[in-house]
Every structure is written in structure tokens, then in C-alpha cells.
Amino acid sequence: MYASWNAPDGAGEHSRELALTFDMGRTARLLILPPLFDEHNKLRRQIVEVMRRLYRTGIxxxxxxxxxxxxxxxxxENQSLTDWRAAAAEAADRFQATHILAIRGGALMVPPALPGFLYAPSKGRQILRALLRARTIAAREAGREEKVETLLETGRSEGLELAGWHLSPAMISELEQAEIPADPRLQTIDQAALGGSPLWLRAEPSEDSDRADALAAMLAKELAA
Known part of the structure; x- marks a missing residue:
């Protein structure tokens, strides 16, 4: 089921956003912060499968x-990482989240004061480098030569289009500096703990029922404890 909520929109206003919810008003309430950019596209189906499994366990x-x-x-192009952090905090409040599940780059937006889980978290610089690498490869295939450092310099002052994503100068600069939060209330879940290959490395969006079962069971056990 879809719900709507008001999020800070990066321009000093609010925008009406959608949220996919599995919600019966139960005690354990998990806010999921998705991966960023193309990894979100590749993992969205898997995330929904995990949500379905959690729902059946009472979460x-x-x-x-x-x-x-x-x-x-x-x-x-109006957004920054700071804006997304503010939006994540607003969503946590709006949906009365008790815990966080941040996946890959979602770890960079975790609101303070909430416990939860970081699944295969990635640093901002890693995300940015992957986007830059995709752009330089595409340029080379088109007969152009682009250098990462030159692109970064432009991005910091003017913004950049990377892999079809229009990123603001603030987003570029903040991704360069963004680190995974070090908080004892946040438990890291490594991909190796679930087995199988990472879905974000596949060429197309996909899902893996065994890995969805494993992640949902792990989360349910921790939340029950």
C-alpha cells in the first residue's frame, strides 16, 4: 500500500512524496533507507520481497x-545529501519508525537516535567513484576522453550528469566526504552473512528469494530480541 508524506525538497519548501508501506500499526516499525542511484533500481524488487517477509513476521x-x-x-538537481538526511529524519517521524534498515548508500542518511541495521554500507566516495567510472567508460566508447579529476573539479562547482543522474555541486561535494556512521546502535550486516552474490553488481534489476529469506529472518530475530 502507498502512503504520502511531506519531505523537505531542497529548495526551502516541501514536496508531496510517496512511500511503500506494509503497515498494521504494530510495535516494531522499520524505516528502510534505500541504496542510491542505480543501485536503488537494481535492489528495489529485493527490498519489497524483504518487506513482505517482515510483514508476515509481525514487523x-x-x-x-x-x-x-x-x-x-x-x-x-536541487538535492544534496543534507537534504536527503533531513527527508529521512522527516520520514522516520512521520511513520513513527522504531528502527532503521539502511542499505548500501542509504547508510549515509541515517537519522540520529534511531537504532537499526546497515546492510553492506558504502561510503560516499565509493558511490561517487562508481558513477564517475561509468561516465568515463561511456565517454571512451563514444570516442571521447574524460578524466575523473577533471570531472570532479567541474562537479564541485557546476554539478554533473553521471550515469543519467543530474547531481548538484552540493551533492558531489558531500558524497566525496560522506562516511558510514559509527554508532553502536547500528549493527552492520555484511553480504557474506547472507551468502550469494550481491544483486547490486548484476547488470539488471533482480531478486533472490533465498537472500530475502535470510535477511528478513535475521532482522526479525534481532528485533524480537
């Missing part, structure tokens, strides 16, 4: 659209 969950992503009316 509510919500997957909000961030401003500038999916069906959002807010322009992506």
Missing part, C-alpha cells in the same frame, strides 16, 4: 521515495 516497514527520486515531483 511493519516503510520504504519512502526521496525527493528527486522515483515518482518525486522535486528536481534531483
Amino acid at each position: 511493519d516497514s516503510v520504504l519512502p521515495d526521496l525527493p528527486g527520486c522515483n515518482e518525486s515531483p522535486a528536481p534531483l
Whole structure:
């Protein structure tokens, strides 16, 4: 089921965003912060499968659209990591989350004061480098030569289009510096603990029922404890 919520839109206003919810008003309520950019596209089906499994174990969950992503009316080029952090905090409050599940780059947006889980978290610099590498490869295939450092310099002052994503100067600069939060209330779940190959490395969006079972069972056990 879809719900709507008001998120800071990066321009000093609010935008009406959608959130996918599995919600019966139960005690355990998990806010899911998705991966960023193309990894979100590749993992969305898997995330929904995990949410379905959690629902059957008595855990509510919500997957909000961030401003500038999916069906959002807010322009992506207006967003910064700071804006997305503010949006994540707003979603946590709006949906009364008791815990967080941050996946890959979602770890960079975890609101303070909430316990939860970081699944295969990635640093901002890693995410940015992957986007830059994809752009330089595409340029080379088109007969152009682009250098990562030159692109970064441009991005910091003017913004950049990377792999089809229009990123603001603030987003570029903040991704360069963004680190995985070090908080004892956040438990890291490594991909190796689930087995199998990472879905974000596949060429197309996919799902893996065994890995969805494993992650949902791990989360349910921890939340029950």
C-alpha cells in the first residue's frame, strides 16, 4: 500500500512524496533507507520481497521515495545529501519508525537516535567513484576522453550528469566526504552473512528469494530480541 508524506525538497519548501508501506500499526516499525542511484533500481524488487517477509513476521516497514527520486515531483538537481538526511529524519517521524534498515548508500542518511541495521554500507566516495567510472567508460566508447579529476573539479562547482543522474555541486561535494556512521546502535550486516552474490553488481534489476529469506529472518530475530 502507498502512503504520502511531506519531505523537505531542497529548495526551502516541501514536496508531496510517496512511500511503500506494509503497515498494521504494530510495535516494531522499520524505516528502510534505500541504496542510491542505480543501485536503488537494481535492489528495489529485493527490498519489497524483504518487506513482505517482515510483514508476515509481525514487523511493519516503510520504504519512502526521496525527493528527486522515483515518482518525486522535486528536481534531483536541487538535492544534496543534507537534504536527503533531513527527508529521512522527516520520514522516520512521520511513520513513527522504531528502527532503521539502511542499505548500501542509504547508510549515509541515517537519522540520529534511531537504532537499526546497515546492510553492506558504502561510503560516499565509493558511490561517487562508481558513477564517475561509468561516465568515463561511456565517454571512451563514444570516442571521447574524460578524466575523473577533471570531472570532479567541474562537479564541485557546476554539478554533473553521471550515469543519467543530474547531481548538484552540493551533492558531489558531500558524497566525496560522506562516511558510514559509527554508532553502536547500528549493527552492520555484511553480504557474506547472507551468502550469494550481491544483486547490486548484476547488470539488471533482480531478486533472490533465498537472500530475502535470510535477511528478513535475521532482522526479525534481532528485533524480537
